[in-house]
Amino acid sequence: MPELFHRKLERSAIGFVLAIIAAASVGGIVEIAPLFTIDETVEEAPDMRVYTPLELAGRNIYVREGCYACHSQMIRTLRDEVERYGPYSLAVESQFDRPMLWGSKRTGPDLARVGGKYSDFWHVAHLINPRDVVPESNMPAYAFLARTELRTSDLGQHLAAQQALGVPYTDEMIANAPRDAYGQAFPDSEAASGVTERYGEATSVSAFDGVATRLTEMDALVAYLQVLGRLTDAAFRDTAATEQAPDAED
Amino acid sequence: MIRQLTSSERQFAAAILLLAAGVGLAMAATGRHDPLGVHGVIVLLFSGTLLYPVLTGFYEPEPKEDREASYYDDPIKVGIVLTMAWAVFGMFMGVWVAAQLAWPDLAFDAAWSTFGRLRPTHTSGVIFGFGGNALIATSFHVVQRTSRARLAGQFSPWFVLFGFNLFCVLAVSGYLLGVTQSKEYAEAEWYADIWLVIVWVTYFVLFLRTIARRREPHIYVANWYFMAFIVVVAILHIVNNLAVPVSWGHAKSYTIWPGVQDAMVQWWYGHNAVAFFLTAGFLGMLYYYLPVRAQRPIFSYRLSILSFWGITFFYMWAGSHHLHYTALPHWVQTLGMTFSVMLLVPSWASAGNALLTLNGAWHRVRDDATLRFMMAAAVFYGLSTFEGSFMAIRPVNALSHYTDWTVGHVHAGALGWVALITFGSLYTLVPTLWNRERMYSARLVEVHFWLAIAGTLIYVFAMWNSGIIQGLMWRTYTEDGALAYSFVDSLVAMYPYYIARAFGGFLFLIGAVVCCYNIWMTVRSVPLAKRRERDVPAAVAVPGE
DSSP states (O other): OHHHHHHHHTTOHHHHHHHHHHHHHHHHHHHHTHHHHOGGGSOOOTTOOOOOHHHHHHHHHHHHTTGGGTOOOOOOSOHHHHHHHOSOOOGGGGTTOSSOOOOSBOSSOOOTTOTTTSOHHHHHHHHHOHHHHOTTOOOOOOTHHHHSBOOOTTHHHHHHHHHHTTOOOOHHHHHTHHHHHHHHHOTTSTTHHHHHHHHOTTSOOOOTTSOSSOOBHHHHHHHHHHHTTOSOSGGGSOOOOSOOOOOTTO | OGGGSOHHHHHHHHHHHHHHHHHHHHHHHHTTTSHHHHHHHHHHHHHHHHHHHHHHTTTSOOOOSOGGGSOOOHHHHHHHHHHHHHHHHHHHHHHHHHHHHHOGGGGTTOSTTSHHHHHHHHHHIIIIIIIIHHHHHHHHHHHHHHHTSOOSOSSHHHHHHHHHHHHHHHHHHHHHHTOOOOOTTOOSOHHHHHHHHHHHHHHHHHHHHHHHTOSSSSOOHHHHHHHHHHHHHHHHHHHHTOEEESOTTOSOEEESOOHHHHHHHHHHHHHHIIIIIIIIHHHHHHHHHHHHHHTOOOSOHHHHHHHHHHHHHHGGGGGGGGGTTSSSOHHHHHHHHHHHHHTHHHHHHHHHHHHHHTTTOHHHHHHOHHHHHHHHHHHHHHHHHHHHHHHTSHHHHHHHTBSHHHHHHHHIIIIIIIIHHHHHHHHHHHHHHTTBSSOSOHHHHHHHHHHHHHHHHHHHHHHHHHHHHHHHHHTOBOTTSSBSOOHHHHHHHHHHHHHHHHHHHHHHHHHHHHHHHHHHHHHHHSOBOOOOSOOSTTOSOOSOO
């Protein structure tokens, strides 16, 4: 007699709350816990590097400005997406991303592989006023980024917090974080060589905003946009893909 | 407000407010080089503002009458005012961001007014500000009446109400300053999240203790939903917001969940914020105010049980349908889709139960716009839950995901279900609570109803069109097998719909302003009702059973 049982349950506030907790917990536990234990969930990518301090600062600006509200960073396993944006995204590509920025809406295009697709100069012009470059665009203008000095003094703390969570930043990277942020945007400075030493030869060192006199938020954001999709080659190699793209008739 | 508190309760209130002011001061000091410092000042000002009435009323005579002989309605009244203030704010921000998509220069070249920063002020403003305050206010009302007992606390209802609003203020002001975790519908940073946990636990204890002192053998169905809302939102909020702050002087934190796991946790949270904040809580409202207004008992007790446990169990599996075709493992996507489809059963059981309750009262639905608000809410609830299950099917989602269709779906639920059931409940509650004969103007309720319906339909149809066109343009190929449209082509096709959507939202906002005016005039100028049957604890009929 299920109804009789429920009549009893309705008489106990504590019992009812416990029943709610029990019923509501199952789904989350079954779907979330195995993501940490099943090894295939995240692919292997030994070549993958971490974000440089400048790129991380740029990523934090991307978060701060809410760019994820209009731009996804997740190419789905569908033919048209792969042809429009590039190889579909792998889990390993966001393994260091806290938070992930996969997004849920494309008012603008996907950015998962935008790195290297446009020049630094294009990005700066586009961010200052998108309609100068793409007349039909409805993206807000971010001219203030070029006017705003980047705060670098606390970048070591940012890296340390990431290290505490398991991102493989070395103590040397943490100690040199402000210097490396500066060096990456000033190719002619002495600090520049330390960046490629610590983060690899492939790291792009450039006067991102085109102004070699000061380090701005524009430098950081462009540095971040230019590294999107380029931290590892995993997606371009023949990896153990979780799923084949459905055929075009789908 | 202060008159209802005893002298020791006043001391306690003052102590809590001083403590909060102290925390604000500490935040302002440690975060002086960071947006955290601004939030410290806001906490300080918020506590100081509340401290003023506490201190000025400190030596007023203590309440003499037996407080247990009456319901505690003052916090509900303030809650209703806050609900409507947040409604106008949140909906205004919505119209503004919608207009920015059509006319991007409406950001005026400032940082705080760009789309990315304003959008969460709209979502948090309406979900937490409008929806949250409405839930707190109505849950305080419903639990007292259906338990025939006064709230189990004198100070804690105020703490919950103002504490929650402090959270909302911190969240919304933070987005304007650029303080955000970027987790959708959980954007507020770590200190605001910790504060919300404290407030929420107080809310939970208060609610449970009130139920425990009920003078009814059974817990009424509306309270099941309110309990599920409070308990599960606490679980979701805590798990999703686990994070490590950069330092005690930084507003910024990094979530403990990386990449793909973060995506799963985020959408487990995100979808169940819809389930337990925007569905369960508002079903609690529906299960009380609809039968009261229709003067009919709930159609079926068994359907209530079926839908309650179905929703509580199934919903928690459904979040992964936000991640179809992504890097989330396939098996999780499949589970999410399966449970999303099954969810249709308990959802339609609720909607059907509500509509069948109106059998025998359809003439009232015709004549009474308040009841029609609730009827329309149940219809929209049924439609948008069907749409949700449909969109969770993988091949459908391949088309709909990332497009405006999702936005339209959310608003069919948020405008058509959440807002309409709230307005219907408020029009029922306001005259009762202030002991007035009726609302100031039945005609204005009627005007509001049609503005809301027209606004919702224009909005939803615009987004269906734009979303489906967008999705189809992205996947259209030419005969030689090349993509037919560039991304910008699809954006250009959106502009007419973005303008239509902003107009629909504007109509809905006007409706909310009309509602504010009507409530204001009801309290100001409608004569007091003749003493109805005494509305006091342990003397009220329970609707439904």
